[in-house]
Amino acid sequence: MGHLTRWQCAVSGKQLCAYVGILLWLCTCIPCSAHAANFQTYLSEIGLLYTQGQKLASRSMYRKALVKLIAAADLFKRLEQLKLSDQQKKIVSKNRPVVFFAIGKTYYLDKQYNQAAVYFSRCANLNTQHKAIGLARRYLREIWPKVHATIVVSADLQGADVAIKDISGKVYRGQAPWRVQVLSGETHLLVYAEERKPYRATFTLQPGALKRFHVRLRPVTTATRNPIPRVRKQPSSKSNQTLKLIGGICMGAGVVAGATGGILFAFAEGNYAEVNEKKGLVSTDTPGLWDVYSSARVQEQGAIVSFVLAGVLIVGGTALFALPPLSSSNNTPTSCCVPSHNLMGSFVQTFR
Known part of the structure; x- marks a missing residue:
């Protein structure tokens, strides 16, 4: 009876459960x-x-x-x-x-x-x-x-902040008037003050060179002072909750699919046991025995599909549930005014 021989080589329900568990574990450990x-x-x-x-x-x-x-x-x-x-x-x-x-x-x-x-x-x-x-x-x-150069910076506004970035990426900070030695090569200069437009320059210094700057910081114009409405991004809790809900539903469906697979395997093994018990007592061509065996095969295949579906749903649901909050725009305006001293300080951080 060729079909029974193939069944005897089939994987049991417990073994398949173990294989599915190992597969899910590998999905998390491989990254x-x-x-x-x-x-x-x-x-x-x-x-x-x-x-x-x-x-x-x-x-x-x-x-x-x-x-x-x-x-x-x-x-x-x-x-x-x-x-x-x-x-x-x-x-x-x-x-x-x-x-x-x-x-x-x-x-x-x-x-x-x-x-x-x-x-x-x-x-x-x-x-x-x-x-x-x-x-x-x-x-x-x-x-x-042998490698340094000198920069002298003065400004029409005493105490204006100065930031200089040399070719190595090092940032020097001081206040005008200021004299400083830096590494020669490509150099970036930033002079800024509150209520004034910043001054920026990029130049190349030769070893031993002396470079002088006298900077005039112009006041910010009236047009720049007027607040400019901007749209502020805020986290959208509604979208994030929807994704978490979908993820939870997927994980729940995965658990149900896994339980269904377990039930189908239990029925399949019961039918296989009945076939093995009767195959020595009746002819292998008996229609009733063959129907039991065919039913067991269908149940076994359905259980395999259920376990695979359970793994996909649980992994996908977990990924959706763990997504970070999305952002969406609302109609809350903010004002963009004159760059303050603190904002210019943050600009120097990007300058680094």
Whole structure:
């Protein structure tokens, strides 16, 4: 009886339940494992590039070494795009200064002092504690006379705030009149004050250069002072509640589908047991016995479909239920007035 032989090889209800449970567990665990694997992959590649760069630098092949080391530094930017745990952040903060210092040291050995100062400065400005940071500051002090430039800023308004960003990304802050030494290269200047239009400039400084600015901060015009109505975005609790409701319904339907699958499997196994019990007592071609077997097959297939549907509904419902709040616009106007001192301060933060 060929059909009975195939049934004897079929998966039992308990086994299928276990398989479905494992599948759902894998759906939740695989993203976490992939994330950890990506972090380890990037970290291993950074270590490999760093080692190769150091070997090339030891042979005085500085240009080739810089290609490897800068590629390693660029991988830290990709690491920042991952959602890192606290332990992973500590690992990154421990390794980044080493790579930045190695790049600066290689530029220094190649006598490209301005580029060396850029990476020494980036290393020195990292918010962490590492031996490489102290070494970077020492080298930076040594080559500073060769790479710095001077900026003198004055304004028609005494005490106007000044922010300067040098090529390494470091931001200097002061008040006009102000004289400051910065790293030569592309430089950004911002002068601002309350009730005045900000002044911005971008320029390139040569080593040893002296650049003077006298800035006239113009008052904000009357048109700018008038409030401008804006539409303020606010979270839409109604939309979010609807999604959560749909997610809850899907999860409930998934539970029902799983229970239905369990019931169908129970009926199927009962019918299979009846077939096995009677197959030695009556002919395998008996119509009644064949109908019982066919019914068991249909119930088994229905149970499989129910379990798969249950998994899909539960996973989809959980995803909808966990969605963050959506935002929608309402008709609440806000006023856009003259940029205040605090707003200009936030502009300097973006300037960083």
